[in-house]
Amino acid sequence: MLAIEKVILHHLVMDYKHPFVTSFGRVEQKDFYIIEVIDQDGYSGFGETEAFETPWYTEETSETNRHVIESFLVPLVLEEEISHPSELAQRFQKVRRNNMAKAAVESAVWDLYAKKQNKPLYQLIGGAKNAIDVGVSIGLQPSVKQLLNVIETKLAKGYTRVKLKIKPGNDVELVRAVRKAFPEIPLMVDANSAYQLSDIKTLQQLDQFNLQMIEQPLANDDFVEHASLQQQLQTPICLDESIHTYSDVQTAIALESCKIINVKMSRVGGIKNVQDIEDYAAKNGIALWCGGMLEAGVGRAHSLAIASLAQFTLPADTAASENYWERDIIQPTVQVKNGQVHLPEKPGIGYEIDREALDYFSVEKVVIEKK
Numbered sequence: 508m509l510a511i512e513k514v515i516l517h518h519l520v521m522d523y524k525h526p527f528v529t530s531f532g533r534v535e536q537k538d539f540y541i542i543e544v545i546d547q548d549g550y551s552g553f554g555e556t557e558a559f560e561t562p563w564y565t566e567e568t569s570e571t572n573r574h575v576i577e578s579f580l581v582p583l584v585l586e587e588e589i590s591h592p593s594e595l596a597q598r599f600q601k602v603r604r605n606n607m608a609k610a611a612v613e614s615a616v617w618d619l620y621a622k623k624q625n626k627p628l629y630q631l632i633g634g635a636k637n638a639i640d641v642g643v644s645i646g647l648q649p650s651v652k653q654l655l656n657v658i659e660t661k662l663a664k665g666y667t668r669v670k671l672k673i674k675p676g677n678d679v680e681l682v683r684a685v686r687k688a689f690p691e692i693p694l695m696v697d698a699n700s701a702y703q704l705s706d707i708k709t710l711q712q713l714d715q716f717n718l719q720m721i722e723q724p725l726a727n728d729d730f731v732e733h734a735s736l737q738q739q740l741q742t743p744i745c746l747d748e749s750i751h752t753y754s755d756v757q758t759a760i761a762l763e764s765c766k767i768i769n770v771k772m773s774r775v776g777g778i779k780n781v782q783d784i785e786d787y788a789a790k791n792g793i794a795l796w797c798g799g800m801l802e803a804g805v806g807r808a809h810s811l812a813i814a815s816l817a818q819f820t821l822p823a824d825t826a827a828s829e830n831y832w833e834r835d836i837i838q839p840t841v842q843v844k845n846g847q848v849h850l851p852e853k854p855g856i857g858y859e860i861d862r863e864a865l866d867y868f869s870v871e872k873v874v875i876e877k878k
């Protein structure tokens with residue numbers, strides 16, 4: 508039994524090495540919370556809030572994460588002992604949606620539980636491999652020349668697949684230039700919902716470039732229109748922003764809105780929900796892969812653990828710490844060698860929290876104790 512006695516919200520602000528630009532805008536810093544849960548025996552588990560500062564990607568923000576965690580989720584964790592972290596998804600159903608807030612707390616309890624079981628988290632959740640193939644996601648660049656240079660440097664670091672951000676006006680010719688320079692590389696594009704079904708002619712032109720997939724071309728609630736688009740495209744559609752729940756996965760599969768799903772633990776509300784989605788995707792022959800949220804080390808470690816599940820067959824967007832940060836908050840940092848991250852075999856997330864780095868980036872600490 509886990510009796511959580513204390514929860515600490517470490518409020519951190521970290522600057523990215525380079526701004527990340529998508530069809531929605533720029534991300535330059537990460538203002539977020541590391542959630543530390545501490546139990547009766549003094550064990551700590553860690554989770555990370557992954558919402559951005561503005562609600563462009565999902566409806567959540569770093570501030571709504573804090574509000575929901577502090578006012579609603581932490582009281583639910585403290586009120587009663589937990590026999591297994593998979594119970595929390597159900598306990599959190601008293602709070603609607605707010606998946607990123609839920610995932611940060613639930614994943615921290617999984618880390619704590621795995622540490623007490625003396626097992627790596629990826630093994631505890633049923634991971635099938637201990638080396639993860641890693642691709643890299645490259646934001647929109649000021650010019651094609653700069654984009655080609657960035658791709659060159661990432662390929663030299665061994666990444667196994669390149670994902671480009673596209674938006675109307677920065678699409679067919681951009682991909683043509685990249686394909687010309689790199690005819691063989693595994694390549695995909697992500698539109699972050701920048702298109703409408705009426706843009707079909709443009710999207711069909713992308714079929715000529717042998718892309719692994721087109722990620723989230725249409726709006727986040729357009730299951731029917733994605734199905735119509737998929738019927739008229741050869742390139743597989745991958746859904747990202749559309750998928751928040753198990754039932755979204757059922758809808759996408761039933762309507763044939765996509766052939767591939769990008770799973771982010773935070774977007775679907777935690778590790779238990781990822782396990783259920785993985786099970787359903789396996790039964791229905793839908794390929795999964797683990798997306799990234801430009802996380803810091805704790806969130807990244809959780810992403811890597813879910814990427815070890817058997818149905819996650821395509822390279823993950825889990826680039827190395829040095830891709831984002833001058834200094835990360837875990838030790839060792841995430842390293843990519845020959846296109847893979849080797850999962851640490853230590854208990855829990857397998858990476859130590861770098862307490863000095865945590866203090867360095869900390870702007871506030873909220874401590875909530877069981878009454």
Ligand SMILES: O=C(O)CCC(=O)C1=CC=C[C@@H](O)[C@@H]1C(=O)O
Binds near residue numbers: 529
């Ligand atoms: O490197 C990563 O962590 C992935 C970056 C990335 O592509 C994304 C992060 C967050 C929001 C989006 O812009 C995007 C995605 O849509 O997958």
Ligand SMILES: [Mg+2]
Binds near residue numbers: 697722723747748769
């Ligand atoms: Mg995406």
